[in-house]
Every structure is written in C-alpha cells, then in structure tokens.
Amino acid sequence: MLSLWLHRQDPTRNMNRFYRLYVSADLLGGWCVVREWGRHGAAGQVRRDLYASPEDAQAAGQRLARQKLRRGYRPALGTPLPAELLGAATG
Template structure:
C-alpha cells in the first residue's frame, strides 16, 4: 500500500462568524478479501461525530473515491487540519 492509503486525511472548516467548527476525516483500510474500504468520520470539532464505511473491490477504486471526496470537501471550504489558518 502507498503512503496515501495508510495516512488518514484530516480536514476542518472553521467560521467563527457562523459558529461553525467542523471536521472531516478520511482513511483507507484494507479488507480481509483483498479490497479496501474508505472510512469517513465527520461532525462538530470536540464531538465523536458520525462514521460511514464504503467498501471497494480494488484499492485503486478506494483511492479514487477518497480523492474525489477530499476534492469535494475542499471546494466546500474545508482545509487541511495541520495548517495554521485563521478564518
């Protein structure tokens, strides 16, 4: 597996004017049958949030789905959690 598959992606969206503090986490986990699952976790920062798992037959399909989800969230204003941005 490549580094993008093993390293989870943590995004956040913080807008104090709208009282918005959200997170979105994405990770790929292997399945027992050679496929891969995209695990999503989202919610308000400071809570456990909600989770969803989507399973694919091939790791490449899961990698593509993770990339599409990350691109979609970034278009909606989510940023990498490790960057120090002030909004």
C-alpha cells in the same frame, strides 16, 4: 494510501467542523474508504464504503477529498495535502 484530516471553521457562523478521510484494507481482503465527520468536541459519525480494489478506493477517496476542499475544508495544522489534491484546495 490516502489519509486526511480536514477542518472548517467560521466563528461568525458558529462553525467548527472536522472531516477525516482514509483508505484502508478491510479484514476480508477488500478495501474501504472510511469517513468520519462532525463538530469538534462532540461525537461524530462514521461511514465505511467498500471497494474491490485499492485503486477504486483511492479514486473514490480523492473524489470525496476534492468535494470537501471545494466546500471550504482545509488540512488540519501541520497536515500536508497530497500533491494530487493541491489544485482542489485553491479552486
């Protein structure tokens, strides 16, 4: 299942953000995409979106990850980017 730690830094704009995205099973038998985001060193926000199947949740997570990669977010140091998202990071 998808699990990503992304960050976006631009000292000239005082930008130091993080974005965590992962797909997980919930306690009621469904699946969810969990997003956490904010500024490094501060309390962030969390959002959980529910899906009926792991395939739907995985597809939604990949779609969100591609959006963030297009906006300039990059994997945190030492964190590999899944193969299905490699094209989104370069263009």
